[in-house]
Amino acid sequence: DVKVTQSSRYLVKRTGEKVFLECVQDMDHENMFWYRQDPGLGLRLIYFSYDVKMKEKGDIPEGYSVSREKKERFSLILESASTNQTSMYLCASSSTGGNQPQHFGDGTRLSIL
Amino acid sequence: GDSVTQMEGPVTLSEEAFLTINCTYTATGYPSLFWYVQYPGEGLQLLLKATKADDKGSNKGFEATYRKETTSFHLEKGSVQVSDSAVYFCALSDWGTNAGKSTFGDGTTLTVKP
Numbered sequence: 001d002v003k004v005t006q007s008s009r010y011l012v013k014r015t016g017e018k019v020f021l022e023c024v025q026d027m028d029h030e031n032m033f034w035y036r037q038d039p040g041l042g043l044r045l046i047y048f049s050y051d052v053k054m055k056e057k058g059d060i061p062e063g064y065s066v067s068r069e070k071k072e073r074f075s076l077i078l079e080s081a082s083t084n085q086t087s088m089y090l091c092a093s094s095s096t097g098g099n100q101p102q103h104f105g106d107g108t109r110l111s112i113l
Numbered sequence: 114g115d116s117v118t119q120m121e122g123p124v125t126l127s128e129e130a131f132l133t134i135n136c137t138y139t140a141t142g143y144p145s146l147f148w149y150v151q152y153p154g155e156g157l158q159l160l161l162k163a164t165k166a167d168d169k170g171s172n173k174g175f176e177a178t179y180r181k182e183t184t185s186f187h188l189e190k191g192s193v194q195v196s197d198s199a200v201y202f203c204a205l206s207d208w209g210t211n212a213g214k215s216t217f218g219d220g221t222t223l224t225v226k227p
Contacts, residue, residue, distance in 0.1 A: 031213045042219035094213045099145040099164040104156030
């Protein structure tokens with residue numbers, strides 16, 4: 001079974017801090033994704049990557065950056081955390097091809113105080 | 114662009130009731146269609162999928178048929194259980210889409226009461 005592991009289930013940080021969320025997948029998937037999930041807003045794509053060192057902006061990239069130095073690891077960075085970035089963050093991975101499902105981690109619930 | 118519209122929730126049913134969650138889509142290419150389920154405190158997991166018109170996906174008693182003529186992929190289950198309480202997401206992934214990006218519906222919360 002594919003496993004997508006997010007480094008923290010719960011995280012509390014302060015406004016202005018630089019925050020790193022880490023995601024690792026163990027199935028050699030080419031594609032990796034970061035979403036945020038907020039009540040009433042569904043899933044919103046922040047960034048995705050289709051190869052090592054490659055990244056593309058999703059629907060809401062402002063205030064975020066990403067890093068993919070190795071195929072299995074995709075990091076989401078909040079450059080200067082703000083309270084409106086309090087949310088559930090979900091990482092996913094998939095193999096190449098439009099008929100492949102995404103595999104999700106269990107999420108990181110991030111609170112910015 | 115691609116879009117997915119799901120039946121608004123929340124949906125509350127009694128155990129053993131019949132479930133339908135409606136999903137319609139718009140896509141420019143030849144999408145594959147998916148249903149994901151999210152249990153409390155967890156990420157999304159694939160429930161079922163269909164990759165071409167008239168395909169039926171099924172898993173754990175849930176079914177959905179890819180209807181190209183009505184651009185729909187409605188989720189059904191004949192007899193729900195309390196353990197089916199979760200959020201259900203309809204999604205599509207278009208063959209022409211870069212890197213396997215998916216478009217998700219807003220999710221439908223299902224609560225099943227004993």
